[in-house]
Amino acid sequence: MKAGRRALVMDDIGRRITSRALVAGDKVPSIRSCAARLGISPSTVVEAYDLLVADGVIEARRGAGFFVADKPQPFAVAETGPQLEREVDPLWVARQSIDTGEEKQKPGCGWLPADWMPVSSLRKAMRSMSSARIDLLTNYGSAKGETGLRRFLSRRLHDQGLAADPDQVLLTGSGSQALDLVCRMLLKPGDTVLVDDPCYFNFQALLRAHQVAIKSVPYTALGPDLAKFEAALTEHRPRLYLTNSALHNPTGATMSAPTAHRLLTLAEIHDLVIVEDDIFSDFEPDVSPRLASLDGLERVLRVGSFSKTLSASFRCGYITARPDWIEALTDLQVATNFSGPSPMVASLLYSVLTDGGYRKHLDALKTRLVACRGDAIKRLGELGFSPWIEPRGGFLLWCELPGQHDATELARAALQQGLVLAPGNVFSVTQNMGSFMRFNVSQMRDPGCYETLDRLLTGTLNT
Structure with a gap:
C-alpha cells in the first residue's frame, strides 16, 4: 500500500x-x-x-x-496536457487509426479507401522513375522543393484567387511537417494557440509537442463563433489561430464570407497570425472563401498536401506564405531535414497532377462521395444518428448520437468488434463533444458496419 x-x-x-x-x-x-x-x-x-x-x-x-x-x-508528448482516456486521446487515436490492419473496418479514419486512389496513374509515374535522370534518383532535393511542382501549385492558387509566385511556395515532407515548421517559426513554449472546438485531433497533438497552451472557440456552421472568438483574443492573447476554412475537420462546415472578413479584421486588431489548413479543398464542388486569398498572405499562411486525394504513401506537403516567412521556413527545413522532400516523390506527384487525369479523378471522387454521403445519412438516420449539417463536399460527416449514448463508450465497445470509430471528444479541447461522432462516409460501404452499430446501440451484441 x-x-x-x-x-x-x-x-x-x-x-x-x-x-x-x-x-x-x-x-x-x-x-x-x-x-x-x-x-x-x-x-x-x-x-x-x-x-x-x-x-x-x-x-x-x-x-x-x-x-x-x-x-x-x-x-514525452503524451504527458503534456490533461490525462485523457485513451479512446479520446489524440495520440492514441492517431496511432490506432494508422496501425490497425486492413482486417478492421475504419469508419473513424481520415482517408479514402485505397481502391479509390488513382493507382494506375501512380504506377505509371513510378515506372517512369526507372529511366529518370541519375541526380533525381540519388541526390538531395532542393531546399524549397521540386520547381515544377511549386509552379503547378502557384498556378493552382492563382486560379483560386490567391496570387502567390512559385518562390512563395515551400514543399515539405508532409502536411504535418508543414504545420510543424510553422509552429517552430512562430511559437515558443508557453505561447497560446487558438483552435476550433471541435478541431482536427492531431492539431492538439502537434501543439502539445510544442509545449504551448491550447484554447478553443466553439465552431458553428458558418465558422468560429465570432463573439467568443473576439473574447478569446482579448482574454488569452493567442499568437496563432489554426483552422480549416473549407470542409472543416471534423464538422464538414465551410466558413462564410462575412465570417471570414470579420475574422481577418479581428486578427489585424489583435496581431494574430492564422494558419489555414486547406487539405480538403479539392473536394469542394466550387471554391469557397479562403482566408489566405482575402488576406493576400499578410498574416495568413496556407498549408496543404495531396495525401487525401492522391496518396498518403508519397508524402509531400506545402506552405504558401509571404516571401520573408518562406525564407525563414526554408532555413528551418534545412536545419531540421537538410533539404526539401524527396525529389523522386515530388516529381512523381507532379507527373500525376499534370498528366491530364487528375481533374477527371477529382470529378469521379466528388460524384462517388455524393452517393456515399446520401447513403450514409440515410442509414445512420435509421439508427437515430443526426447529421450536424450536410457538408457541401468531402467525406466527413459529424453526427449526434441518439438518446443518451456516449460516443467514447460506443467507440470502446466498437473496437472490440473490429470497428474503429472517432468519438467526438477526441476533437474537443473542452471535452464537450461526448454526444458526437465523426464518420468517414467512404469507409462505410459495408452493410456490416451499420449492423454492428445497430447491435451496439441496442445492446444486443451477446444475444
Whole structure:
C-alpha cells in the first residue's frame, strides 16, 4: 500500500519533468504541498523524493529543498496536457487509426479507401522513375522543393484567387511537417494557440509537442463563433489561430464570407497570425472563401498536401506564405531535414497532377462521395444518428448520437468488434463533444458496419 503511494508521487514528478512542466534547475513541489495535493503523508513523499534522488532525477540542496537534476530528460508528448482516456486521446487515436490492419473496418479514419486512389496513374509515374535522370534518383532535393511542382501549385492558387509566385511556395515532407515548421517559426513554449472546438485531433497533438497552451472557440456552421472568438483574443492573447476554412475537420462546415472578413479584421486588431489548413479543398464542388486569398498572405499562411486525394504513401506537403516567412521556413527545413522532400516523390506527384487525369479523378471522387454521403445519412438516420449539417463536399460527416449514448463508450465497445470509430471528444479541447461522432462516409460501404452499430446501440451484441 505504501509502495503504491510512493509510486504515485514518483509518477507525478516524472510526468511533470517529461512534459517539460519542470525543467533542469526548477524547484519541485515542497514535501508538505505535494503531500497535501496528493492526499498522502509527508513521510511517504520524503521516501519517494529520496528514491528520485537515488535515481538521479532530482537532487537535494540543504536548506533549499529539492530540484530537478541538471541532466538530459526525455520529453514525452503524451504527458503534456490533461490525462485523457485513451479512446479520446489524440495520440492514441492517431496511432490506432494508422496501425490497425486492413482486417478492421475504419469508419473513424481520415482517408479514402485505397481502391479509390488513382493507382494506375501512380504506377505509371513510378515506372517512369526507372529511366529518370541519375541526380533525381540519388541526390538531395532542393531546399524549397521540386520547381515544377511549386509552379503547378502557384498556378493552382492563382486560379483560386490567391496570387502567390512559385518562390512563395515551400514543399515539405508532409502536411504535418508543414504545420510543424510553422509552429517552430512562430511559437515558443508557453505561447497560446487558438483552435476550433471541435478541431482536427492531431492539431492538439502537434501543439502539445510544442509545449504551448491550447484554447478553443466553439465552431458553428458558418465558422468560429465570432463573439467568443473576439473574447478569446482579448482574454488569452493567442499568437496563432489554426483552422480549416473549407470542409472543416471534423464538422464538414465551410466558413462564410462575412465570417471570414470579420475574422481577418479581428486578427489585424489583435496581431494574430492564422494558419489555414486547406487539405480538403479539392473536394469542394466550387471554391469557397479562403482566408489566405482575402488576406493576400499578410498574416495568413496556407498549408496543404495531396495525401487525401492522391496518396498518403508519397508524402509531400506545402506552405504558401509571404516571401520573408518562406525564407525563414526554408532555413528551418534545412536545419531540421537538410533539404526539401524527396525529389523522386515530388516529381512523381507532379507527373500525376499534370498528366491530364487528375481533374477527371477529382470529378469521379466528388460524384462517388455524393452517393456515399446520401447513403450514409440515410442509414445512420435509421439508427437515430443526426447529421450536424450536410457538408457541401468531402467525406466527413459529424453526427449526434441518439438518446443518451456516449460516443467514447460506443467507440470502446466498437473496437472490440473490429470497428474503429472517432468519438467526438477526441476533437474537443473542452471535452464537450461526448454526444458526437465523426464518420468517414467512404469507409462505410459495408452493410456490416451499420449492423454492428445497430447491435451496439441496442445492446444486443451477446444475444
